[in-house]
Amino acid sequence: ITAERNKVLKCLYDAPPLDWREIFESYCDVGRRIGPYVDDSTKLILDAMRQGKQIVYEGAHAVLLDVDHGTYPYVTSSNCSALGLFTGAGVPPTAVQNFVGIIKAYSTRVGGGPFPTEQNNDIGNYIRERGQEYGTTTRRPRRCGWFDAMAVRYAVDLCGITHVALTLLDVLSSLDHVQICTGYKYHGSRLDYFRADMDTLAEVEPIYETLPGWGGNLAGCKYFEELPREAQQYVNRLEALIGAPIKIVSIGPERNATLFR
Numbered sequence: 001i002t003a004e005r006n007k008v009l010k011c012l013y014d015a016p017p018l019d020w021r022e023i024f025e026s027y028c029d030v031g032r033r034i035g036p037y038v039d040d041s042t043k044l045i046l047d048a049m050r051q052g053k054q055i056v057y058e059g060a061h062a063v064l065l066d067v068d069h070g071t072y073p074y075v076t077s078s079n080c081s082a083l084g085l086f087t088g089a090g091v092p093p094t095a096v097q098n099f100v101g102i103i104k105a106y107s108t109r110v111g112g113g114p115f116p117t118e119q120n121n122d123i124g125n126y127i128r129e130r131g132q133e134y135g136t137t138t139r140r141p142r143r144c145g146w147f148d149a150m151a152v153r154y155a156v157d158l159c160g161i162t163h164v165a166l167t168l169l170d171v172l173s174s175l176d177h178v179q180i181c182t183g184y185k186y187h188g189s190r191l192d193y194f195r196a197d198m199d200t201l202a203e204v205e206p207i208y209e210t211l212p213g214w215g216g217n218l219a220g221c222k223y224f225e226e227l228p229r230e231a232q233q234y235v236n237r238l239e240a241l242i243g244a245p246i247k248i249v250s251i252g253p254e255r256n257a258t259l260f261r
Contacts, residue, residue: 042090049095057085057096063155064196071196074113082159101161101244103152105169105234108133108142114201117145117181131171146179146208149241154194156244165248166235169227170257175213178234182241183207211237218251224259227251 002020009015048055061080064070069081078084082099086092106127109115118124124144127133133142155161172178184191184204191204214228221227224235227249239246249259 045089045091045095049091055095057089059085063158064151069158069196071113071198071201074111074198081155082161098162099160100163100165100248101152101156101159102165102167103155103242104131104167105147105172105238106131107145107148107151109145110135110140110142114198115143115145116150116184116201116204116206117148118143119145123175126175127171131168146181146206147238148181148206149238150181150184150194152238152242154196156242161244163248164239164242164244164246165250166238166246167250169231169235169249170218170251172213172234173218173231174215177210177213179208179210180234180237180241181206182209209237219257221251221259222256224249224261227259 002018002023006017009017045055059080059082061076061078063081065074065076066079066081066083067075067077068079069083070076079087082096085096089095107115107117108131109118119127120143123146127144128141131144133144134140135142156164183206184194185207186200186204190207191200195201211234212230214230214234216228218227218231224232227235235246235249245261247261249261251257251259
């Protein structure tokens with residue numbers, strides 16, 4: 001294989017050839033170092049379950065990036081929703097009792113694809129700057145918009161979410177008003193359910209509900225009840241729309257800025 005790759009490196013890049021022995025020894029050394037940490041994960045987890053231990057599974061990306069249930073083709077290459085947990089970890093569905101969904105207090109999207117609630121205006125810019133919505137590695141600016149309860153409800157239903165952690169509520173502070181997308185209008189009719197279909201989402205018109213904004217710095221709040229009344233109203237309305245209890249509210253990056261309800 002190295003001989004074949006060396007031909008490509010030489011012809012296309014005029015690069016020096018690779019020495020397979022050096023590569024082989026390097027990876028053998030890596031194998032020896034990680035060997036003690038490699039195990040049959042299914043057996044390991046099932047044994048822990050039988051012993052009554054608590055197990056936390058963590059997923060990445062977002063439901064709408066799921067290769068089967070997301071907004072194809074603007075997806076990743078795996079089942080990154082909760083549905084991929086069982087094949088990924090090698091455990092039965094009974095292994096999990098609680099599913100915690102992590103959502104932002106507004107909507108963002110990276111790259112192309114349909115985004116019904118996008119605010120390509122001063123509101124979107126305000127959210128982007130306040131929330132530092134830039135790619136961690138690329139620093140590419142994320143697209144920002146109002147909270148899309150239609151999309152979140154779809155994620156909640158699909159993944160069987162039992163608890164929700166709402167993050168970045170502080171980013172919306174100081175706005176005169178906030179809006180929530182509660183439905184879509186499609187070809188003149190109200191569409192009361194989310195369809196993970198690119199063509200449909202490209203044509204929908206969001207139906208908004210407007211709530212009063214709130215001012216001030218939320219950093220001093222230690223309990224949910226200490227938040228401005230309008231902020232509490234916003235969270236309670238989101239909770240009713242998405243169909244799952246919001247048990248955690250984050251109002252900043254610090255650990256003590258996490259409020260448990």
